Amino acid sequence: xxxxxxxxxxxxxxxxxxxxxxxxxxxxxxxxxxxxxxxxxxxxxxxxxxxxxxxxxxxxxxxxxxxxxxxxxxxxxxxxxxxxxxxxxxxxxxxxxxxxxxxxxxxxxxxxxxxxxxxxxxxxxxxxxxxxxxxxxxxxxxxxxxxxxxxxxxxxxxxxxxxxxxxxxxxxxxxxxxxxxxxxxxxxxxxxxxxxxxxxxxxxxxxxxxxxxxxxxxxxxxxxxxxxxxxxxxxxxxxxxxxxxxxxxxxxxxxxxxxxxxxxxxxxxxxxxxxxxxxxxxxxxxxxxxxxxxxxxxxxxxxxxxxxxxxxxxxxxxxxxx
Numbered sequence: 001x002x003x004x005x006x007x008x009x010x011x012x013x014x015x016x017x018x019x020x021x022x023x024x025x026x027x028x029x030x031x032x033x034x035x036x037x038x039x040x041x042x043x044x045x046x047x048x049x050x051x052x053x054x055x056x057x058x059x060x061x062x063x064x065x066x067x068x069x070x071x072x073x074x075x076x077x078x079x080x081x082x083x084x085x086x087x088x089x090x091x092x093x094x095x096x097x098x099x100x101x102x103x104x105x106x107x108x109x110x111x112x113x114x115x116x117x118x119x120x121x122x123x124x125x126x127x128x129x130x131x132x133x134x135x136x137x138x139x140x141x142x143x144x145x146x147x148x149x150x151x152x153x154x155x156x157x158x159x160x161x162x163x164x165x166x167x168x169x170x171x172x173x174x175x176x177x178x179x180x181x182x183x184x185x186x187x188x189x190x191x192x193x194x195x196x197x198x199x200x201x202x203x204x205x206x207x208x209x210x211x212x213x214x215x216x217x218x219x220x221x222x223x224x225x226x227x228x229x230x231x232x233x234x235x236x237x238x239x240x241x242x243x244x245x246x247x248x249x250x251x252x253x254x255x256x257x258x259x260x261x262x263x264x265x266x267x268x269x270x271x272x273x274x275x276x277x278x279x280x281x282x283x284x285x286x287x288x289x290x291x292x293x294x295x296x297x298x299x300x301x302x303x304x305x306x307x308x309x310x311x312x313x314x315x316x317x318x319x320x321x322x
Contacts, residue, residue, distance in 0.1 A: 001057055004041055011041065011162045019048055019056035025160035027131050027141040031148050032164025035172075035195035039114060041164075042142045043069055046076055046110040049140060064106070074103040077111040081118030083244065085303055088122035095130055098139055108138045116143040117150040118301045124152050131158045150301070167194040170267055176200050184269040185212070191256040207242050210235055211249035218250075218317075219257070219275050222282070225318045236310050243306055248297065251313075255293050258286050288320050 005012045011030075018024040028045065030038040047058025047065045050073060058065045067073045077094055079086055098109055113119070119127065131141060141159075148156050175196035176186040185203035193199050202208050214235035221228035236247050260268060261276055261284075268276070296313045300306075 001044060001060070003037055004044065007037065007167065008041070008164055011164060014162060015041070015045065015048075016056060019054070024049075024140065026137070026139065027143070027159040029143045029145065029148065029151075029156065029159035029161045030164060031145050031161060033146060033166045033192070033194050035193040035198050036164035036166060037195070038144045038164055039112075042112045042114075042144060043071075045140070045142060046073070046112070049108045049110060050075070050104065050106045052106075064104075075106070075109040077109075079111070079113045081113070081115035084118075085301070086113065086116070086119035086123050088120060088126050091119075091123045091126040091130065095126075098136075102138065108140070109136070110140045110142065112142045112144065114144045115146075117145045117147065120303070124155060128152060128155050128158075131155060167196075169194070170265070172196050172199060173267065176203075184271050187265075187267065187269050187272065188212075188253055188256055191259075192252040207245045207249055210242075210246045211253060214246075214250050215253040215257070218254070219279065222279065222321055225314070225321065229314060229318075232314055233310060237307070244300060247306070247310055247313075248300055251293050251297050251300075255290065258284075258289050258293075262286060282321070285320060289317070292316055292320060 001012075015024075024045075028042075030041060032038055044057060047060065047068045048054045048056060049058075050064050050068055051058035051062060052064065053059045053062060058068070060066075060069075064073065068076055071078050077097060079090055079094065094111055098111065102109055113127075116127075143151075143155075143159060145151060148161065169190050172194050173183075173186040173190035176190060176199040177183055179196055179200045181189075181196075181200040181203050185208070186199055189199045189202055189208070193202060214232055217228055217232060217235065218225070225232075236250055237243055257272070257276070260272070261280060264273070264276065292313070296309060299309050
């Protein structure tokens with residue numbers, strides 16, 4: 001709650017007023033970049049609705065608040081679209097579960113859908129019907145997205161939108177470095193994750209380490225990518241459980257790198273600056289590269305074959321660069 005008040009004062013005041021006046025919308029939409037405390041805030045709202053000692057936020061100390069924080073509260077349902085698309089069947093099961101009487105003492109029910117923009121079209125249509133015809137006034141929906149553009153406009157119109165502002169990148173990187181994150185990693189990751197602690201944790205993850213290895217190989221071999229194509233495919237394939245997230249991170253790293261080629265940050269690490277100076281000697285269509293990266297990232301949010309996406313990205317990058 002303290003972090004929310006400091007980093008997101010508008011969101012904090014809005015929720016505080018709504019809870020105090022008992023005028024919280026039946027559907028909330030938290031929108032903002034990765035690293036902003038959207039999930040933490042969603043759980044705080046759930047605690048505030050369930051807790052018997054909420055003033056107006058949940059106390060955070062009682063068994064109800066602690067079970068909610070651990071996502072063990074019976075009338076809290078959580079769907080996650082970060083690693084796979086949310087299917088229609090999951091929304092229908094959610095509706096079925098919420099058609100039953102509340103199990104817990106509060107009588108309130110909350111469902112949180114993380115990365116809701118990664119739901120299939122069929123799932124979004126089913127969700128829309130659920131939002132239009134809530135089974136009870138005691139049901140609250142919290143949708144979490146990075147951008148509202150990929151949600152149905154009709155869903156957006158039925159939600160109270162709370163925008164989470166990004167933390168300033170340079171400040172985020174500096175704080176991550178102070179926490180022990182290597183400078184190059186902090187500089188790169190802070191372009192797409194805006195939480196210093198999350199930046200530090202992510203820099204130590206297998207996903208980032210594999211993505212960074214592929215990024216380094218790609219930049220070093222740009223003069224003849226065909227020579228490193230198989231090695232890149234192996235780096236990005238990884239295990240089936242994290243291949244998608246590894247490819248996403250690889251795209252984020254390339255996006256950051258090519259953006260910085262045209263507008264160099266004053267805090268760019270020497271290691272990245274050397275790579276950038278080398279690449280600037282080539283005549284590249286940076287706009288075309290960025291469009292390709294954006295299109296590929298969009299495909300990752302849809303039911304495409306992951307290996308095919310990887311191959312197409314690498315081959316198209318070869319064509320654009322060479």
